[in-house]
């Protein structure tokens with residue numbers, strides 16, 4: 001039995017994704033922007049982005065035989081009582097409060113893929129932030145929103161605290177229509193608020209200046225010039241999402257239980273990671289996004305975060 005696009009989207013919603021759409025696996029229309037971004041060195045040490053450039057520009061190459069992408073959004077917005085408060089010694093990005101989304105979103109996406117296979121798909125390959133594919137562009141193409149000035153995929157009714165998941169398939173599904181308009185208008189709140197000035201142009205983030213890159217990806221000592229601008233972040237950064245009017249207006253707390261607070265470190269205690277050994281860190285954070293930087297870098301990040309909060313020049 002084969003199914004149509006509406007049935008796939010209805011199943012995605014039943015599983016708990018807040019939005020779903022279908023995009024054809026045509027070549028990227030932003031290949032030149034990606035090439036310029038890489039050539040400018042904005043990827044920093046994320047060399048995999050250079051290696052994957054060809055496939056990002058031609059996503060069909062990522063899964064031979066696939067012709068369509070089913071794209072879903074998974075809401076991770078934090079409830080008010082889990083957002084940073086004035087008494088915190090450091091801040092952790094909202095997406096890292098709970099279990100690792102690579103596991104959680106993938107698990108639910110896998111259910112969708114299995115359902116598609118049971119309904120006629122010969123191929124249903126899942127990706128969540130782990131593939132050589134332009135996820136935001138595919139989501140935009142699937143009609144799930146527009147790429148905002150901060151480069152986030154913004155959904156007009158849900159905002160941008162979302163993970164993007166995709167299933168590459170050989171099912172000939174009816175495609176969605178991308179939004180014709182970009183609703184950022186003249187707003188520049190994200191550019192103005194970014195603590196390190198990382199949004200260097202309209203829809204261009206220099207990752208090497210972004211606190212998300214610095215706290216999660218950068219294994220070396222961060223540039224000294226950024227230290228005073230650390231703005232209290234010890235893992236990731238939410239500023240360009242927090243100030244976005246589409247989140248202020250529309251973001252609603254996630255209902256995915258695994259994304260809600262579990263092994264959250266005591267953010268009021270600046271020594272929380274110093275007081276923990278590797279075994280204790282692994283016990284509490286192995287299945288959370290904090291495992292990526294690991295204990296040593298979390299200690300470094302908290303040192304930078306707390307120092308920036310003491311610095312009178314910091315924001």
Ligand code: B12
Pocket residue numbers: 028030033034037046049093094095128129130131132133134135136137147150151152153154160161162163164165202203204205207210212213217235236237238240241
């Ligand atoms: C590398 C990466 C990063 C890097 C670089 C970010 C960046 N802006 O490129 C760092 C570590 C900094 C990072 C940070 C974050 N990331 Co990240 N990241 C990625 C990853 C793996 C690749 C992104 C990429 O290809 N960058 C290269 C640049 C050139 O591409 P791009 O930013 O998408 O830019 C496009 C547009 O700018 C566009 N463009 C250029 N000019 C123009 C002009 C116009 C008019 C338009 C419309 C578009 C446009 O063309 C570019 C190419 O398609 C994706 C997953 C994936 N496979 O796609 C996740 C992903 C983008 N990240 C995600 C998240 C959640 C985050 C953070 C919010 C995490 C946090 N709280 O700390 C921050 C947000 C920072 C930000 N504003 O981008 C989500 C975003 C979901 C969403 N709703 O948009 C993704 C999709 C992962 C996922 N599966 O959910 N990330």
